[in-house]
Amino acid sequence: MTSLLSSLFDRAKSALRPSLRSYEGASAGRRASGWGKMASQHGAAQAARAPLAQRARYLVANNPHAAAAKAAWVAALVGTGIVPAVTDKLAARWTAWTDEADADSVSDFYGLTALMVGGMMVDGEALALMIATPAGLRVRVLHPDQLDASLTRPLPAGGRIVNGVEFDEFGTRVAYWIVKERPEIGLGLNLQPVRVPAKDVVHLFRPDFPGQVRGISWFAPAILRLAEHDEWHGAQLTRQKVGALLAGVITTNDGAVPFGGEQNGEAIIGSLEPGAMVVLPPGKDVSFSNPPAIAQEANDFARITLHEIAAALGLPYEVLTGDLSAVNYSSIRAGLVEWRRRIEMLQHNVIVFQALRPIWRRWVMIESLAGRIEGRFEDLLTVRWITPKQQWVDPGKDVQAEIDAINAGLMSRREAVAARGMDVGALDAEIAADKARETRLGLAFTAPAKAGPTPAPVVETAA
Numbered sequence: 001m002t003s004l005l006s007s008l009f010d011r012a013k014s015a016l017r018p019s020l021r022s023y024e025g026a027s028a029g030r031r032a033s034g035w036g037k038m039a040s041q042h043g044a045a046q047a048a049r050a051p052l053a054q055r056a057r058y059l060v061a062n063n064p065h066a067a068a069a070k071a072a073w074v075a076a077l078v079g080t081g082i083v084p085a086v087t088d089k090l091a092a093r094w095t096a097w098t099d100e101a102d103a104d105s106v107s108d109f110y111g112l113t114a115l116m117v118g119g120m121m122v123d124g125e126a127l128a129l130m131i132a133t134p135a136g137l138r139v140r141v142l143h144p145d146q147l148d149a150s151l152t153r154p155l156p157a158g159g160r161i162v163n164g165v166e167f168d169e170f171g172t173r174v175a176y177w178i179v180k181e182r183p184e185i186g187l188g189l190n191l192q193p194v195r196v197p198a199k200d201v202v203h204l205f206r207p208d209f210p211g212q213v214r215g216i217s218w219f220a221p222a223i224l225r226l227a228e229h230d231e232w233h234g235a236q237l238t239r240q241k242v243g244a245l246l247a248g249v250i251t252t253n254d255g256a257v258p259f260g261g262e263q264n265g266e267a268i269i270g271s272l273e274p275g276a277m278v279v280l281p282p283g284k285d286v287s288f289s290n291p292p293a294i295a296q297e298a299n300d301f302a303r304i305t306l307h308e309i310a311a312a313l314g315l316p317y318e319v320l321t322g323d324l325s326a327v328n329y330s331s332i333r334a335g336l337v338e339w340r341r342r343i344e345m346l347q348h349n350v351i352v353f354q355a356l357r358p359i360w361r362r363w364v365m366i367e368s369l370a371g372r373i374e375g376r377f378e379d380l381l382t383v384r385w386i387t388p389k390q391q392w393v394d395p396g397k398d399v400q401a402e403i404d405a406i407n408a409g410l411m412s413r414r415e416a417v418a419a420r421g422m423d424v425g426a427l428d429a430e431i432a433a434d435k436a437r438e439t440r441l442g443l444a445f446t447a448p449a450k451a452g453p454t455p456a457p458v459v460e461t462a463a
Contacts, residue, residue, distance in 0.1 A: 041208075041209045041212075042209075042211065042212075042213075045209075045212065045213075045214070045216055046149075046163060046213075046214075048216070048220070049124060049149070049163075049214055049215075049216055049217075050149065052124065052216060052217040052219070052220050052223065053122070053123040053124055053144070053217050055219070055223050055227075056122045056123070056217040056218075056219035056220075056223065057122055057123070059219060059223065059226050059227070060122050060219075063226055063230060065226065065229070065306065065309060065320060065321070066219065066222075066226055068320060068321075068322075069121075069219075069222075069309075069313045069315055069320055070118055070121055070122060072315055072319050072320065073117070073118075073121050073218075073313075073314075073315070074114050074117050074118045074121070076339075076343050077117050077343060077346060077347055077351060078110065078113050078114040078117050078351075078388070079387075079388030079389075080110065080388055081098075081109070081110030081113065081388065082110075082113065082347065082351065082352065082356060082385050082386065082387050082388065083385070083386050084356075084360065084383045084384070084385055084386070085383065085384045085385070085386050085423040085425075085426070086383055088426075088429075089373075090373060090375075090380070091426075093367065093372060093373055094363075097109070097136060097137070097363065097367075098110065100135070100136065100138075101137070101138065101139050102138070102139065102140075103129075103131055103138035103139060103140035104140060109139070112128070112139055112141055113351070113355065113356075115141050116128060116141055116202070116204050116355060117204070117351065119141070119143075119144065119204075120204050120205055120206065120215060120218075120350075121217070121218045121219075122217060122218075122219065123144045123215070123217060124144070124205060124206075124214070124215035124216045124217040124218070125144050125203065125204060125205035125214055125215030126141065126144065126202075126203075126204040126205070126355075127141070127142040127143070127144055127146065127147055127176075127178070127201065127202065127203060127204075128140060128141045128142060128201070128202040128204075128355070129142060129178075129196070129200060129201060129202075130200050130201070130202065130358070130359060130362050131200075132362075132366055136363075136366055136367065136370070136372075137359075137362055137363045137366045137367075139202075139359065142178065143182050144214075144215075145182055146178050146179045146180075146181075146182055147163070147164040147165070147176060147177070147178055147179075147214075148163075148164040148177045148178070148179055148193040149163045149164055149214070150164075151163070151164045151177050151193060157169060159174070161177065162213045163213055163214050164176060164177045164178070164193065164214075165177075165203075165213050165214065166195070166198075173198045173203075174197070174198050175195050175196060175197055175198055176195075176196050176198060176201045176203065177193035177194070177195055177196075178193060178194055178196050178201075179191050179192070179193050179194070180194060199358075199362075202354070202355050202358060202359065203354065204350070204351070204354050204355045205350075205354075206218070206346065206350055207350075218313065218314070219313070221312035221313075222308075222309045222312035222313050225305060225308050225309045225312060226309055228305070229302070229305050229306070229309065232301075232302070232305075233302075236298065306320065306321055314339075314342055315339065316332075316335040316336065316338075316339050317335075318332060318335065319339070329393060329394055329397075332393055333393045333394075336393065340390055343387075343390075344387065347385075347387050348385070348387075352385045356385055360381070360383055361381060364377065364380045364381060365377070368380065384423075386418065386422060386423055389420045389422070390420075402416050
């Protein structure tokens with residue numbers, strides 16, 4: 001009995017040992033000796049923000065996959081534009097304003113949105129000023145370097161300035177310290193930062209951790225992989241070039257230059273002409289080189305690396321590379337559905353909340369005070385943003401699936417129409433207007449009837 005109790009006690013003690021209760025990922029053994037650690041996300045973000053942005057800009061300018069990644073994210077998040085679902089009169093005035101929105105007159109409002117989203121991805125953040133003019137609201141997109149990152153200090157009233165962003169004693173953003181011109185331009189201009197109230201600034205970035213002040217480039221997890229893939233690709237290309245340059249080796253006993261070639265230093269370079277038939281004299285031989293081919297394992301390595309890059313950038317591999325050789329309907333649809341969840345989250349939680357909502361509020365206020373729109377200010381602020389339509393992989397199957405879901409009560413028409421990037425009220429109004437016009441003009445458009453089953457032939461029998 002005593003030995004049994006002692007054994008149970010020893011087992012209990014061994015179960016409570018710290019080594020058995022610890023996380024392996026937090027261990028300090030040999031396997032974890034080379035791991036990196038990040039003690040403070042705030043400090044790491046402040047130190048790494050500028051170098052990451054500079055390297056990401058370089059990659060987007062020079063690396064085809066980095067450029068494709070930026071283009072894919074901007075097209076998916078913005079597309080032709082995220083538009084407000086409002087009344088017809090308000091929508092007409094908004095549409096007219098979008099052509100005048102750019103303070104620099106080089107794009108419309110949706111082009112400005114795409115410019116900000118592209119900056120958010122590459123630089124980690126985007127800045128824009130909302131400027132009230134006699135003609136209405138104007139928006140000017142700034143470079144993130146114009147937000148003075150070197151300005152960090154406490155303020156007398158209990159606030160603080162962190163990387164050019166000013167906070168009050170409650171931790172609320174109240175101002176941005178912005179340089180009027182980009183520092184590298186110079187031109188003898190005054191580069192002292194100017195305090196701009198936060199209500200006049202759009203600061204767009206993806207929050208990655210609580211209390212984040214400024215954004216981090218989305219390329220951060222992929223920069224090393226992209227650079228290494230570039231180096232590998234360059235090495236493979238050089239290997240192929242060198243192998244292709246050397247056509248063959250000629251062995252000769254007397255040192256004579258064959259085939260009308262020439263001597264370059266100690267090397268004897270011979271040449272052949274197309275269609276020539278040459279008979280070598282005794283003692284001379286020609287062996288042709290076999291240029292190295294890229295082995296299958298090299299192609300597999302490149303594909304695996306691109307999969308890692310795509311995962312780091314949050315993109316499907318097929319979208320990043322355009323390689324559709326290994327997909328079918330089910331696999332590409334599953335990959336795009338997961339990616340579209342990320343798209344919708346970023347559209348509504350980041351772009352709409354941080355950029356479109358404050359711009360809409362300022363636009364409504366200016367237009368109301370100018371008498372160009374009518375309505376209660378509180379009612380005008382209520383708006384639902386319609387994101388661009390997501391294209392289907394197989395329209396026939398997807399539309400039929402939506403019809404079945406609506407008929408079964410699993411989906412509303414409003415939800416189905418909103419998924420197409422449209423407002424159900426505007427759609428119904430268009431359908432009603434189309435039908436009224438068809439009736440007035442005596443037109444009739446009907447869908448083609450579905451072919452039914454072929455009737456069985458009638459077999460006549462003798463009386």
